[in-house]
Amino acid sequence: MVKALERENVEMVFSYPGGANLEILDYLRKSSIRTVLVRHEQGAAHEASGYARITGKPGVCLVTSGPGATNLVTGIAAASMDSIPLIAITGQVATSMVGTDAFQEVDVTGITDPITKHNYLIKDVNAVAQTVKEAFYVASAGRPGPVVLDFPRDVAKATSKIKEVASIDLRGYKPNLKGHTGQIKQVIRLLAEAKRPLILAGGGILGSGSWDELRQLAESQQTPVANTLMGLSSISLDHPLALGLAGVHGLPAANLAIQRADLLIGLGTRFSDRLSCDVEGFAPNAKIVHIDVDPAEIGKNVRVDIPLVGDLKIVLNQILEKLEPVQHQEWLAEIAQLKAMKAPSCRAEGLSPITVMESLAKVLPAQAIVTTDVGQHQLWSAQRLPHRRPRGFISSGGLGAMGYGIPAAIGAQMACPNDLVVAVTGDGSFQMGLPELGTAKEQKLPIKILLLNNSYLGMVKQLQDFYCGQRYAAVQFTDNPDFGCLVKAYGGSHYLVSREEDLSKALADFLADPGMAVLEARVAYEENVLPMVLGGNCLSQMEGIE
Amino acid sequence: MRHTFAVLVENSPGVLSKVAGLFSRRGFNIESLVVSETEDSSTSRMTIVVEGDNRVLEQVGKQLNKQVDIIKVNDITHEETVERQLCLIRVSADQSTRQEVLQITEVFRCRVVDIGRKSLIVEATGDETKMQAIIRSLRPFGIMELVRTGKVAMIRGERNKGK
Numbered sequence: 001m002v003k004a005l006e007r008e009n010v011e012m013v014f015s016y017p018g019g020a021n022l023e024i025l026d027y028l029r030k031s032s033i034r035t036v037l038v039r040h041e042q043g044a045a046h047e048a049s050g051y052a053r054i055t056g057k058p059g060v061c062l063v064t065s066g067p068g069a070t071n072l073v074t075g076i077a078a079a080s081m082d083s084i085p086l087i088a089i090t091g092q093v094a095t096s097m098v099g100t101d102a103f104q105e106v107d108v109t110g111i112t113d114p115i116t117k118h119n120y121l122i123k124d125v126n127a128v129a130q131t132v133k134e135a136f137y138v139a140s141a142g143r144p145g146p147v148v149l150d151f152p153r154d155v156a157k158a159t160s161k162i163k164e165v166a167s168i169d170l171r172g173y174k175p176n177l178k179g180h181t182g183q184i185k186q187v188i189r190l191l192a193e194a195k196r197p198l199i200l201a202g203g204g205i206l207g208s209g210s211w212d213e214l215r216q217l218a219e220s221q222q223t224p225v226a227n228t229l230m231g232l233s234s235i236s237l238d239h240p241l242a243l244g245l246a247g248v249h250g251l252p253a254a255n256l257a258i259q260r261a262d263l264l265i266g267l268g269t270r271f272s273d274r275l276s277c278d279v280e281g282f283a284p285n286a287k288i289v290h291i292d293v294d295p296a297e298i299g300k301n302v303r304v305d306i307p308l309v310g311d312l313k314i315v316l317n318q319i320l321e322k323l324e325p326v327q328h329q330e331w332l333a334e335i336a337q338l339k340a341m342k343a344p345s346c347r348a349e350g351l352s353p354i355t356v357m358e359s360l361a362k363v364l365p366a367q368a369i370v371t372t373d374v375g376q377h378q379l380w381s382a383q384r385l386p387h388r389r390p391r392g393f394i395s396s397g398g399l400g401a402m403g404y405g406i407p408a409a410i411g412a413q414m415a416c417p418n419d420l421v422v423a424v425t426g427d428g429s430f431q432m433g434l435p436e437l438g439t440a441k442e443q444k445l446p447i448k449i450l451l452l453n454n455s456y457l458g459m460v461k462q463l464q465d466f467y468c469g470q471r472y473a474a475v476q477f478t479d480n481p482d483f484g485c486l487v488k489a490y491g492g493s494h495y496l497v498s499r500e501e502d503l504s505k506a507l508a509d510f511l512a513d514p515g516m517a518v519l520e521a522r523v524a525y526e527e528n529v530l531p532m533v534l535g536g537n538c539l540s541q542m543e544g545i546e
Numbered sequence: 547m548r549h550t551f552a553v554l555v556e557n558s559p560g561v562l563s564k565v566a567g568l569f570s571r572r573g574f575n576i577e578s579l580v581v582s583e584t585e586d587s588s589t590s591r592m593t594i595v596v597e598g599d600n601r602v603l604e605q606v607g608k609q610l611n612k613q614v615d616i617i618k619v620n621d622i623t624h625e626e627t628v629e630r631q632l633c634l635i636r637v638s639a640d641q642s643t644r645q646e647v648l649q650i651t652e653v654f655r656c657r658v659v660d661i662g663r664k665s666l667i668v669e670a671t672g673d674e675t676k677m678q679a680i681i682r683s684l685r686p687f688g689i690m691e692l693v694r695t696g697k698v699a700m701i702r703g704e705r706n707k708g709k
Binding site: 110114170299 | 564571601
């Protein structure tokens with residue numbers, strides 16, 4: 001197993017030990033692979049995910065059987081929803097014990113079936129090398145996703161003489177990477193005919209590494225680009241054609257452009273419910289082109305006029321080869337007007353979290369990597385940060401797993417030790433990711449954590465504002481811990497800010513801190529993420545926008 | 547709409563549960579599912595009958611295709627096929643009704659595979675319509691027990707293996 005991992009050029013494994021993975025850890029100790037000891041298995045999965053998202057290579061985590069494996073489940077599900085290549089190795093009880101409800105036995109392949117791209121229970125030591133190679137292939141090829149390798153202890157103890165592994169040829173998995181030329185012609189024709197074209201760029205652009213092609217396409221066709229949450233950082237928001245986040249909390253320009261466009265080109269997106277809102281009223285005037293490597297996504301959520309299956313890097317190059325540049329002055333003038341509409345805020349008294357985010361946006365270096373947790377802070381980050389570094393915005397999109405941000409920052413920092421990594425979090429999420437500060441301390445990682453503390457689970461409070469007549473239930477933390485003490489216990493520096501006038505200095509000190517640091521901003525809890533499209537409404541009906 | 551999918555899968559443990567799980571979590575309705583080894587012992591063939599609208603049926607095909615253990619998915623609903631189910635029916639038949647029951651089984655070319663004093667076991671093979679007709683005809687005598695396989699199907703005519 002360890003040799004096979006080395007063959008896949010695995011640099012590091014995020015792991016937590018137990019009775020069922022002793023052997024692998026023993027061999028890892030002697031290998032070229034770095035073992036990173038985590039504090040909770042969920043952290044291991046999220047760390048591997050953070051690593052995978054910044055590098056584009058599969059992240060690897062290793063845990064023991066039973067609770068070790070079940071603790072991974074959230075992380076695997078998050079990776080599955082966001083199409084992140086992940087290899088999760090779980091120890092398992094010996095094959096002779098499987099099925100007997102042995103100590104720390106769970107049916108890992110059964111539990112992870114719905115949340116993996118594929119999984120394997122390895123019963124034969126001679127199959128290990130081939131299976132590992134296959135797992136890395138499946139995790140990365142086509143639409144990436146998590147793969148689980150369940151590895152019984154007796155198999156781990158056995159030795160195999162197999163040295164050579166055959167190249168991968170899976171008769172059941174042959175993703176179609178090259179675009180169909182007939183369909184490409186149609187796309188080119190539609191682009192030439194369109195008066196109000198719009199690109200909707202999703203996470204597939206980042207997964208396939210085709211942000212340069214995206215920019216070329218947008219520039220040559222003078223076509224604005226809206227992003228899904230997962231697609232943020234595929235185009236810098238400094239770019240004149242970039243519209244930023246679309247969807248439930250999308251920016252007005254992005255949402256309205258979708259509703260006004262006559263051609264919508266979806267690139268590597270699932271057209272998820274958070275994006276499309278009311279499906280029937282989504283992009284009502286547009287022909288929809290959907291380009292994705294996973295044919296099952298096409299036509300799943302929204303109607304599609306031109307489906308095109310393939311790897312975006314390849315398909316976009318196929319399209320670019322044949323494309324004539326065009327101008328869309330009227331449409332871009334209209335877009336410019338839309339862009340003048342800013343995302344609103346209610347400007348509550350006290351320090352506004354939005355002010356904090358806008359100040360961070362101003363001072364954040366272009367190469368900084370930002371991870372987020374889940375909640376209001378996530379959407380404010382999505383809306384207001386510049387997203388200049390491709391793959392540099394790392395957030396749990398589909399699953400929306402709180403507790404993602406800190407471990408994801410650890411994974412990203414491990415992959416890019418010299419880069420600035422900022423985790424934006426809230427006081428709720430922070431307490432879910434907290435154990436991993438132990439990992440960050442031990443690995444001496446200088447991650448920066450911006451903690452927006454409003455003593456509320458703000459996103460749920462916001463939902464209760466809109467859907468429950470402001471009857472707040474189970475959303476207020478009436479007695480939060482002293483975060484300063486906590487951070488110091490983990491060897492980090494703690495900066496506190498509660499007034500706008502202290503903000504810029506606090507931010508500067510925080511970002512310049514050489515080690516792990518937390519900037520706790522005590523912010524007004526009244527602030528909501530706006531705009532907001534309420535359930536059942538379409539994208540143009542945004543709360544907070546006149 | 548009712549569609550029949552012929553699905554070629556790896557003959558390995560866990561594949562059935564992957565397919566069954568896929569159907570249940572995506573809310574697809576399985577009407578019947580038959581699985582067994584094919585002429586090549588490394589593969590199994592599932593014949594799955596699914597009920598749903600066009601959109602659902604398209605998703606069924608695509609989601610099945612995505613599975614690594616699934617080699618080939620064919621919607622054979624509109625193909626010319628030979629299809630068969632097998633049904634065992636324990637039907638009440640005493641002295642007074644036995645002759646009539648036997649006549650019915652002959653009409654449908656069923657076989658009587660067991661005879662008791664008060665009942666018979668009838669083995670019937672055929673397509674869905676024939677099964678329904680047999681069951682309808684035997685019901686008045688009292689069906690005491692009934693078991694059916696799902697449908698298996700094969701496309702008619704010469705086929706190349708690679709196809």
